Amino acid sequence: MTKTRIVILGGGPAGVGAAWRLVKQGKAEEVTVLEQHDDVGGNAGSFELAGMQVDYGSHRLHPACDPKILNDLCELLGEDLLDRPRHGRIRLQGRWIHFPIKPQDLMFRLPASFGAGVALDAVSKFISRRSNRNGNGHETFASVLEKGLGSTICRAFYFPYAEKIWGLPPEDLSATQAHRRVSAGSLGKMARKIVSVVPGFKTPGAGRFFYPRKGYGQISQAIARAASDGGADIRLGSTVRRIRLGDKPVVEFEKNGSVETIEADHVWSTIPITVLAKVAEPAGTEVIKASESTSYRAMVLIYLVLEQSQWTPYDAHYFPEADIKLTRLSEPKNYGDSAEPKDRTVLCGELPCMVNDEIWNASDDELAGIVSESLAKCGLPIRSKILQVATKRLPFAYPIYREGYERHFEIQDEWAASLDRVLTFGRQGLFAHDNTHHALAMSYGAVDCLSDSGDFDKSRWLEYRAEFAKHVVED
Secondary structure (H helix, E strand, C coil): CCCCEEEECCCCCCCCCHHHHHHHCCCCCEEEEEEECCCHHHHHHHHHHCCEEEECCCCCCCCCCCHHCCCCCHHHHHHEEEEEEEEEEEEECCCEEEECCCHHHHCCCCHHHHHHHHHHHHHHHHHHHHCCCCCCCEHHHHHHHHHHHHHHHHHHHHHHHHHHHHCCHHHEHHCCCCCCCCCCCHHHHHHHHHCCCCCCCCCCCCEEEEEEECCHHHHHHHHHHHHHHCCEEEEECCCEEEECCCCCCCCEEEECCEEEEEEECCCEEEEHHHHHHHHHEECCCHHHHHHCCEEEEEEEEEEEECCCCCCCCCCCCEECCCCCCCCEECCCHHCCCCCCCCCCCCEEEEEECCCCCCCCCCCCCCCCCCHHHHHHCCCCCCCEEEEEEEEEEEEEECCCECHHHHHHHHHHHHHHHHHHCEEHHHHHHHCCCCHHHHHHHHCCCCCCCEEECCCECCCHHHHHHHHCCCCCCCC
């Protein structure tokens, strides 16, 4: 056993995943995880509401998960990791189509003008091979998607949805947003996705997902439990206040109103890189300015407890249309396989916003009104009694890839990489949109780079970083 001491900042999937791998492989004598909330999981966590486990929005474990990681999760969760069919729907041009998209929906549910527009876009692309870049050849989120998918799909779905989620016109978003956030970025890829769920052509895992019986947070909870059983010290309710850099970094954190310190051989940070720049001393003026120019989209989640067993059979509803304020609404009971409790269900509405804007500061009653109004506009009025309203606010829901963000992130990333014995990774640490399985892959990679003697292989880590840059979010 080595005498390496590692402090991990943040108890989301990346943080607890790294802790578990460290103790499992015996690469550290002391592993401490500092998590500011009262449970692990971060944005991928769960909590109890009205006798049900609900998530912080809509989450799934995708079959694209690395087989090694998926096998580990199957061992940890056993029969609690359910294999479930996807059954959502999208409201498009006033009509509902199934998600994942089915060919019959495209043919019979959407207006004929939509299908004609898509067909014309495909023919135009094939004939002219025209570029949809702007005048100076510079690509943006809008130009990349319009070039790959055509104007019909982009202007009916991707563009208004993007503006609702990130709060910016698609022309103001970086091309990186399109490459990293849209898995079906061309008509060919979209066609393959549609065909992949057709019987006779179905690919393994298509139209399905994995989901824990006790809510999505059970993934992080199971990993954290295994880490604790292996000797890791997971300290909840612990907020990092400062990291003093030197021969051995010292982490100051606040717990129950008192300040404590831990000296470590390595500090592994999964907290937002903008927060790391503020707590690690000294960061420098340029890094602080870059962190202030790096922004995240916040999210308010509105939970309505309804006096009925099930609201609809769908797990999630997507609302790209600009006149509907919600972006997505999920019904947690439909993600698992339990009908309990029989006398109530929960709806979770998602409202992207910015911290301290009108939505962020709205009351629970006002937010519940927005959900009800949005659903009524879609022909889905809530007819049963609302037993309870609860809200959750996520200040770091989505990184905003504004045009030119790359330089601001690069300054922070280069600074973090220059710090001795400090590593930043995970969804928040690398300012990425990644799924849970991507975050876990980062934690596995970090542990792989640590030798049994406690030395961190930075060259090997750069190779992993190149792989992480290829991650594309699964829808």
